[in-house]
C-alpha cells in the first residue's frame with residue numbers, strides 16, 4: 001500500500017503513530033484533519049509531506065460546496081496557508097502545496113479547479129514513486145555485497161509515497177542481490193528508527209540491528225559499519241537539514257574515515273538558501289519528558305525540567321561524501337556539481 005493516497009475525495013494514509021504494533025489507515029476528510037496528521041507525524045518524511053501538501057490543497061477544493069470559482073479559489077488559498085504552517089523545515093511540504101495551488105488557480109470553473117488540483121496532486125505522488133525507484137538504482141552502485149550500513153530516522157516507503165530515499169537505495173541494492181546489513185539508530189525522541197525503519201526492513205527480510213543513538217560511535221569504532229546513509233528534509237548551499245542526530249553521525253563518520261551519503265530527490269534542494277535562512281522545527285517538551293510517542297505519560301524526567309527539542313540539525317556539506325538523487329550521484333564540489341546535475 002502507498003503511504004498516502006486519494007480515495008472517494010478523502011486522503012487515506014498509514015497512521016505512523018501506531019506502528020510497529022498496530023497497522024491502521026487514517027482517513028482525512030478535510031484540511032484541518034490532514035494538518036493534525038502532519039503535526040503529529042501520522043504522516044511524515046519530506047517526500048511524503050510533499051505528496052500530503054499537494055493532496056491537502058486538493059482536499060480543500062473538495063471538502064465543501066462552492067457557489068463561484070472565486071469562492072473556491074479563496075478557500076484553497078486559505079487551506080494552502082494552513083498546511084504550510086504545520087511544519088517548517090522540510091521544503092518538500094511547500095513544494096507540494098505551491099505546485100498544486102498554482103495549477104488549481106488556472107481553473108475557470110469550480111469543477112475545473114477541483115480537477116486540476118487533484119490531477120496535479122496525483123502527479124506528485126506518482127512522480128515520487130518513480131523518482132525513488134530511479135534514485136534507488138543509481139545509489140545502489142555505491143554499495144557492495146557485504147556492506148554494513150548505519151542509518152538514522154526513517155527514510156523508507158513510510159517517509160515517501162513508496163520505496164523510500166536512503167532506505168530505497170538499500171532496498172535497490174538488496175534487490176540487485178547484494179547482501180546488506182543495516183544498523184538502525186532508534187532516533188529519539190519519536191523513534192522513527194526503532195518503530196518504523198526496523199519494521200520496514202524486517203517486512204522485507206533485510207538484516208537489521210537496532211541500536212540507541214548513543215551507540216553510533218562504538219559501532220563505527222569497532223568497525224561494525226562501513227558506510228552511513230541518511231535522508232534529508234532540506235539541502236541548502238552549505239548544509240543538509242535532516243533528523244536530529246544526523247550531524248553527529250556525519251562528524252563520527254569523518255573521524256572514522258567512513259563514507260557518509262545523503263539520498264534525496266531534487267525537490268529537497270533549496271539551493272538559493274543557506275543554513276542560517278532555515279527554520280529548524282522545535283517540538284513539544286512532552287516528547288522528551290515522557291517515555292515516547294507510544295507509551296504515553298510515563299515520566300522520564302522531572303515534570304518541570306527545561307527541555308530543548310529541535311527536530312532537525314544542519315550537517316555542513318563538507319562532511320557529506322556524496323548526495324544521491326534521481327538525476328545522478330552528486331560528488332563535491334557541490335557548489336558546481338549540484339546546479340549542473342540538477343539543472344538548478
Ligand SMILES: CSC[C@H]1O[C@H](OP(=O)(O)O)[C@H](O)[C@@H]1O
Nearest residue numbers: 044045046153159231232242243
Ligand atoms: C525521506 S527523507 C525523511 C526525513 O524526514 C524525517 O523527519 P520526520 O520524521 O520528522 O518527518 C527525517 O528527517 C528523514 O530523514
